Amino acid sequence: MGQPATMAARAQRNDAPWLTLKMREAMEAWLFLSPTLAGFLIFFVAPLVAVLGYSLTEWNLLSQQATFVGLANYDDALMRNADFWHVARNSAVFALGLVPLNMALALLLALALSGRFRGVVVFRTIFFAPVVTSAAAWAIVWKFQLQGEAGFINQVLAGIGITGPNWLREPNWAMAAVIVTRVIKMVGLNMILYIAALQAIPRDYDAAARLEGASGLQIFRMITWPLLGPTTLVIMVITTIGSFKVFDHIYLMTGGGPENGTLVLAFYIYQQGFEFFNVGYASALAMIMFVIVMALTVVQLALRRKDT
Amino acid sequence: MDHAKKTRPLTISRLLPIARSETAGHGARRAGAPVLAALALMLAGSPAWASELRFTIWTGNEAHLKMLNGFAEGFKAVRPGVTVKFETIPPADYTQKLTFQIAGGNPPDIGWLMEDAAPTFANARVLEDLAPVLNAKKDYDFADFSRPALGLWTNGARVHGVPFSTSPFVMFYNKDMFDKAGLEDPLALAAKGQWNMTTFQDVAKKLTVANGRFGFEFKDGQGYESRIMHGLMPPIRAYGGDAWANKECGLDKPNAIAAVQQLHDMVFKDKSIVPPGERGDFFSGNAGMTINQISRASIMANAAFKWGIAPLPTGPSGESPVIGQAGIVVFAAGKQKQLAAEFVAFVTNKQNVAVAAQFFPPARASVLASNDFVNSNKLIPPEQMRVVADAIVKGKVLPSHDKSPQILAAMKPRVDALWRAEANVERSLRAVCAAIQPLL
Numbered sequence: 001m002g003q004p005a006t007m008a009a010r011a012q013r014n015d016a017p018w019l020t021l022k023m024r025e026a027m028e029a030w031l032f033l034s035p036t037l038a039g040f041l042i043f044f045v046a047p048l049v050a051v052l053g054y055s056l057t058e059w060n061l062l063s064q065q066a067t068f069v070g071l072a073n074y075d076d077a078l079m080r081n082a083d084f085w086h087v088a089r090n091s092a093v094f095a096l097g098l099v100p101l102n103m104a105l106a107l108l109l110a111l112a113l114s115g116r117f118r119g120v121v122v123f124r125t126i127f128f129a130p131v132v133t134s135a136a137a138w139a140i141v142w143k144f145q146l147q148g149e150a151g152f153i154n155q156v157l158a159g160i161g162i163t164g165p166n167w168l169r170e171p172n173w174a175m176a177a178v179i180v181t182r183v184i185k186m187v188g189l190n191m192i193l194y195i196a197a198l199q200a201i202p203r204d205y206d207a208a209a210r211l212e213g214a215s216g217l218q219i220f221r222m223i224t225w226p227l228l229g230p231t232t233l234v235i236m237v238i239t240t241i242g243s244f245k246v247f248d249h250i251y252l253m254t255g256g257g258p259e260n261g262t263l264v265l266a267f268y269i270y271q272q273g274f275e276f277f278n279v280g281y282a283s284a285l286a287m288i289m290f291v292i293v294m295a296l297t298v299v300q301l302a303l304r305r306k307d308t
Numbered sequence: 309m310d311h312a313k314k315t316r317p318l319t320i321s322r323l324l325p326i327a328r329s330e331t332a333g334h335g336a337r338r339a340g341a342p343v344l345a346a347l348a349l350m351l352a353g354s355p356a357w358a359s360e361l362r363f364t365i366w367t368g369n370e371a372h373l374k375m376l377n378g379f380a381e382g383f384k385a386v387r388p389g390v391t392v393k394f395e396t397i398p399p400a401d402y403t404q405k406l407t408f409q410i411a412g413g414n415p416p417d418i419g420w421l422m423e424d425a426a427p428t429f430a431n432a433r434v435l436e437d438l439a440p441v442l443n444a445k446k447d448y449d450f451a452d453f454s455r456p457a458l459g460l461w462t463n464g465a466r467v468h469g470v471p472f473s474t475s476p477f478v479m480f481y482n483k484d485m486f487d488k489a490g491l492e493d494p495l496a497l498a499a500k501g502q503w504n505m506t507t508f509q510d511v512a513k514k515l516t517v518a519n520g521r522f523g524f525e526f527k528d529g530q531g532y533e534s535r536i537m538h539g540l541m542p543p544i545r546a547y548g549g550d551a552w553a554n555k556e557c558g559l560d561k562p563n564a565i566a567a568v569q570q571l572h573d574m575v576f577k578d579k580s581i582v583p584p585g586e587r588g589d590f591f592s593g594n595a596g597m598t599i600n601q602i603s604r605a606s607i608m609a610n611a612a613f614k615w616g617i618a619p620l621p622t623g624p625s626g627e628s629p630v631i632g633q634a635g636i637v638v639f640a641a642g643k644q645k646q647l648a649a650e651f652v653a654f655v656t657n658k659q660n661v662a663v664a665a666q667f668f669p670p671a672r673a674s675v676l677a678s679n680d681f682v683n684s685n686k687l688i689p690p691e692q693m694r695v696v697a698d699a700i701v702k703g704k705v706l707p708s709h710d711k712s713p714q715i716l717a718a719m720k721p722r723v724d725a726l727w728r729a730e731a732n733v734e735r736s737l738r739a740v741c742a743a744i745q746p747l748l
Contacts, residue, residue, distance in 0.1 A: 061411045063432035148585040169532075169585040169727070255533060258584075258724035274404055275713045 054283035061277035073284035091265040095243040097179040105187045110194030128188035139252030142181045171261025190235050197231035233304045244293050361392045364419040366399040383654050415639040417648040423633040426460045427710040435468035436638040441649035457671035461635050469635035470656045473668035475601040476699030477630045483614035485596040489518030494618035508621040512580035515596035523580035525588040525595035532584040542630050543567040546623025551707040555748045557741035569733045576729040584727045605687045617692045629703030711747045718743040
């Protein structure tokens with residue numbers, strides 16, 4: 001109650017008689033919001049508007065020649081250029097492979113490591129460490145491990161009589177390899193989110209269910225999983241968005257190859273904009289990616305609302 | 309002449325009135341007068357104009373930088389007060405960052421440019437014509453530059469760059485591995501006229517068997533990825549082919565197919581070339597031979613094995629050396645174009661090209677013909693440096709195009725398909741040509 005009273009007292013001082021209490025409160029709110037709002041406008045809205053503008057031009061970065069071409073870049077990407085659909089398919093495969101695998105593994109690890117037992121912190125640290133490891137170091141190490149005959153993985157497989165593929169040189173295996181290595185790198189983050197959510201579930205529910213004779217699986221299915229719903233939604237949204245934005249991992253491990261088998265949307269945008277200097281076309285691709293990710297997020301949120 | 313970035317120095321005539329007005333003022337301000345007067349006297353000997361040129365390069369090698377800074381010091385004798393700041397950008401990001409600097413309105417005054425980027429930059433009209441400045445220098449002798457070496461850097465009378473490194477590809481070999489296999493090394497074979505594509509395949513196979521290490525590695529181990537052209541062009545040229553000519557793809561022609569088929573057999577049948585997805589590294593002693601340029605010799609100073617360089621193996625079309633090239637350019641959007649062009653003329657005059665030749669093989673005929681050049685590299689004996697000089701004269705620069713980035717990107721997935729054990733080389737090369745022909 002102290003805060004409104006202070007505001008009322010200030011209003012009563014009547015430094016500015018034309019300023020009503022409501023107006024003063026609104027002004028204060030805007031002042032507090034303004035740093036964040038300024039950052040949002042300058043670093044998000046302005047670039048987004050600029051990219052939208054660029055996407056309507058044919059602009060060569062090197063020669064600095066820009067021509068307004070309307071929606072031609074969108075038409076080119078969506079209707080004429082087969083590469084775009086190949087790349088979009090790769091992005092979808094990457095997301096469909098990464099998101100379920102990441103979430104399932106994160107949940108399993110969280111269930112195993114949410115309790116309190118000796119050494120739990122060490123295990124959590126081990127699984128979280130890759131998240132804070134440099135992406136470049138991670139990719140280089142895995143590139144060595146995934147070499148053809150000389151790679152560690154294939155040598156282990158050879159030890160048990162299996163001839164491993166040349167992981168990063170065969171398109172399907174390369175996609176599988178980048179998905180799995182990405183999952184191992186990032187799963188720790190989702191694991192921590194799930195552990196936090198699991199620890200927030202009151203233990204009474206579990207105890208009551210056990211008194212009623214519920215099995216562990218039933219407790220998980222009927223109590224734990226539904227209560228993890230909001231966290232699962234957040235994890236699904238951020239992991240999906242992250243999977244569509246993946247760039248560094250692909251750039252460092254496969255460079256989009258072999259045979260464009262791992263050429264995903266974010267890397268394709270980079271290639272068009274920063275290797276071919278087609279800023280207009282790259283901007284159109286970026287807008288398309290923005291719409292795809294936004295649509296996926298809205299669909300996920302809508303499905304969640306429907307469930308609840 | 310444009311002098312937008314030049315700063316007018318304080319001169320005695322400008323400072324003394326200021327000093328006089330200070331002394332005539334309040335006592336508290338009088339202390340400043342002697343300082344200003346002293347400053348005026350100190351600056352009396354300074355040049356009329358003081359400028360700094362910014363020069364982008366991709367080397368961070370101390371010896372290279374020492375040499376370049378030496379040139380900058382020497383230029384002060386010609387243009388007092390002019391300093392040059394060398395800015396190193398890693399080679400992998402070089403062209404991209406340079407483009408961003410130009411697009412961002414902050415171009416360097418001068419820069420190195422790789423051969424594959426030269427046509428793109430020239431066509432975008434971002435390079436200044438150096439001809440007026442070079443032709444105005446009496447003792448510059450532009451005609452001394454070998455004509456083939458200028459191909460990428462001139463267009464009619466226009467000169468949009470001066471080659472500073474015309475570096476042929478040569479065969480580096482691990483002498484210890486040859487000795488262990490009981491084989492004559494490539495230099496000895498070349499002296500007997502027996503160093504050709506057939507003996508190359510043969511010795512690579514024998515080296516692999518005798519040493520348990522790969523007989524050959526593509527340039528920097530990148531022949532399947534970022535250095536596709538460096539891997540394919542030496543054998544294709546030896547067989548008389550080319551990547552493209554007169555806007556027509558040549559990779560699906562019989563001589564190119566034969567050359568690539570031989571490489572493919574060496575990778576997958578003989579298993580004598582480091583295969584895709586594996587690492588060899590000639591420079592740490594893990595491969596018997598590699599094709600590279602003499603600038604790489606600087607990392608061999610402490611090599612744990614005996615090594616040498618030899619010409620590229622000849623093919624059905626005889627000798628066909630391949631050259632990688634880099635030039636110095638002045639950017640048209642720069643603010644000190646005249647001064648920058650003068651520095652380019654200074655760095656590429658006969659004396660300085662002779663100094664630079666220890667690292668960067670020259671395109672000046674007079675320097676190439678001199679004994680100074682063959683004796684210039686402390687790590688490479690004169691008889692091996694003659695291989696370099698000979699290759700510069702006979703060689704042909706790597707293929708280049710104003711759409712090089714797009715062409716290489718279009719090639720890459722089809723070349724990936726080529727480097728599979730079960731690949732049909734001819735069909736794969738036809739697919740490469742189908743992909744790049746529209747861009748040529």
